Amino acid sequence: MHCEMILDEYRERLPLYRKIREVVLGQLQQTLKENGMVVTGIEGRVKTEKSLSGKLELKGTKYRTIDDITDIVGVRIITFFSDEVDKIAALVEKLFDIDWDNSVDKRKMLEIDRFGYMSLHYICRIPAALYSDAEHPEMNQIRFEVQMRTALQHVWANMQHDTGYKSEVEIPIEHQRSLNRLAGILELADEQFSRIRKEINDYRRNVQSLVASGNFDEVPLDGDTFRSYCELRPFQRLAEKIATINQAELYEDSPMPYYKILLRLNMKTIGDVERMRAECSEGAYQLALIQLAGTGLDIVAYSVALQNLCIVKILKMGYGTAGLIHMFEAIYGESDYNATRAERIYQQAVRSNLITTNP
Amino acid sequence: MEVTIKNEGEKTYVTLNGRLDTTNADQFQTDIQPLMTMPKPDIDIDCTDMSYTSSQGLRIFLSLQKSVLARGGKMVMLHMNPQVKEVFDITGFSNIIAIR
Numbered sequence: 526m527h528c529e530m531i532l533d534e535y536r537e538r539l540p541l542y543r544k545i546r547e548v549v550l551g552q553l554q555q556t557l558k559e560n561g562m563v564v565t566g567i568e569g570r571v572k573t574e575k576s577l578s579g580k581l582e583l584k585g586t587k588y589r590t591i592d593d594i595t596d597i598v599g600v601r602i603i604t605f606f607s608d609e610v611d612k613i614a615a616l617v618e619k620l621f622d623i624d625w626d627n628s629v630d631k632r633k634m635l636e637i638d639r640f641g642y643m644s645l646h647y648i649c650r651i652p653a654a655l656y657s658d659a660e661h662p663e664m665n666q667i668r669f670e671v672q673m674r675t676a677l678q679h680v681w682a683n684m685q686h687d688t689g690y691k692s693e694v695e696i697p698i699e700h701q702r703s704l705n706r707l708a709g710i711l712e713l714a715d716e717q718f719s720r721i722r723k724e725i726n727d728y729r730r731n732v733q734s735l736v737a738s739g740n741f742d743e744v745p746l747d748g749d750t751f752r753s754y755c756e757l758r759p760f761q762r763l764a765e766k767i768a769t770i771n772q773a774e775l776y777e778d779s780p781m782p783y784y785k786i787l788l789r790l791n792m793k794t795i796g797d798v799e800r801m802r803a804e805c806s807e808g809a810y811q812l813a814l815i816q817l818a819g820t821g822l823d824i825v826a827y828s829v830a831l832q833n834l835c836i837v838k839i840l841k842m843g844y845g846t847a848g849l850i851h852m853f854e855a856i857y858g859e860s861d862y863n864a865t866r867a868e869r870i871y872q873q874a875v876r877s878n879l880i881t882t883n884p
Numbered sequence: 885m886e887v888t889i890k891n892e893g894e895k896t897y898v899t900l901n902g903r904l905d906t907t908n909a910d911q912f913q914t915d916i917q918p919l920m921t922m923p924k925p926d927i928d929i930d931c932t933d934m935s936y937t938s939s940q941g942l943r944i945f946l947s948l949q950k951s952v953l954a955r956g957g958k959m960v961m962l963h964m965n966p967q968v969k970e971v972f973d974i975t976g977f978s979n980i981i982a983i984r
Contacts, residue, residue, distance in 0.1 A: 773939075776946070776976075776977075776980070778976065778979065778980050782979050813974070816974040817974055817975075820971075820974070821938065821939070822938070822939045822942075822971065822974070822975055823939045824939045824942055824943060824975060825975045825976055826975060826976025826977060826979065826980055827976070828976050828979055829974070829975060829976030832976055832979075856979070857978065857983070862966060862969060865966055866966075866969075866970070866973060869970070
């Protein structure tokens with residue numbers, strides 16, 4: 526009888542629960558976006574009547590009214606890294622009113638020699654300042670649950686849910702033990718992922734500061750360091766000089782496609798790229814001059830500066846047309862046209878005295 | 885510049901014929917308007933018979949590609965002759981526009 530009353534109330538409130546779910550999800554998605562947090566997933570559900578009925582059957586006496594059930598609306602945020610759970614929790618605390626008496630940090634509930642369900646559960650209300658509906662002031666009173674956990678915790682929780690928890694048949698102890706053993710491995714993996722990410726971030730910060738301070742010879746050339754170096758706009762002056770040939774618009778694009786060419790040119794540090802820039806800039810400009818002057822082409826891409834630097838470097842190193850073909854193949858793939866282009870550039874380079882030898 | 889647009893299933897085939905320069909860039913822009921609105925387009929632009937493009941042409945191809953990508957579509961320019969390809973190469977646009 527008591528449970529029936531709760532179920533009747535549930536049916537009556539169902540549209541309101543759905544509205545709460547929608548508002549909460551919307552607010553969370555917005556705040557995550559505003560704070561630049563990328564998560565694996567965010568999902569929300571309203572407990573089905575069947576599930577609520579099952580819960581009431583098991584623990585009905587625990588609940589006096591429907592308001593005592595705090596997880597009819599549930600939202601889950603799944604993070605990539607374990608240290609992000611606390612950051613998300615801080616955002617949730619700012620956004621909603623937290624019922625601290627009923628919120629649980631299951632990560633802290635396990636004994637030191639136990640492994641299992643690790644998740645942070647907040648019981649919340651929507652503050653009126655955040656959202657209110659004059660026709661439904663109870664929207665600010667109804668509690669809902671926000672669960673926060675990592676992707677690995679999520680996987681484990683789902684597996685355990687399917688195999689054990691809430692199951693009508695209790696599973697044998699050896700299987701339970703296997704699941705718990707897996708929880709230990711996943712906890713370790715979560716910790717390792719966070720540690721590795723921190724080390725990578727530390728490395729990036731260190732490299733960025735070396736790049737910013739101009740200690741280029743100490744900075745190994747890799748995708749990350751080259752990107753940081755490019756943020757200093759090292760090819761800007763040359764690109765602008767090339768643009769002035771036809772008073773052209775400089776179109777902003779990424780020089781990153783040429784990173785692989787720098788590696789093929791055996792460059793080991795950002796210092797090597799800097800030296801190429803210093804040694805080959807005039808040649809790169811002369812090449813652009815012979816190609817663009819008189820064409821009337823009044824738009825050039827920023828990356829044309831690095832393109833021409835690489836071409837001049839290849840020719841100065843004596844790799845000739847074969848070296849140029851190799852470069853074009855690396856960037857555009859194999860094509861008969863690469864040889865035509867290489868030969869044309871080679872002749873242009875000879876004409877502008879960039880090189881004096883035969884290919 | 886002659887422009888032919890043909891839709892076959894999910895694919896759109898565009899054929900260009902002639903020079904694209906200041907004299908016909910506006911007309912070209914008008915001709916390709918239908919490509920600017922179709923949802924999730926998949927466009928092949930056959931440049932076999934395109935003899936030249938000016939920087940106005942480059943700008944139009946650039947804005948077409950941006951618009952196509954913004955709608956989750958794709959666009960590729962095919963069979964450029966060496967003269968047209970050179971324009972893309974020396975301006976650095978070979979890295980910006982998808983060419984095959």
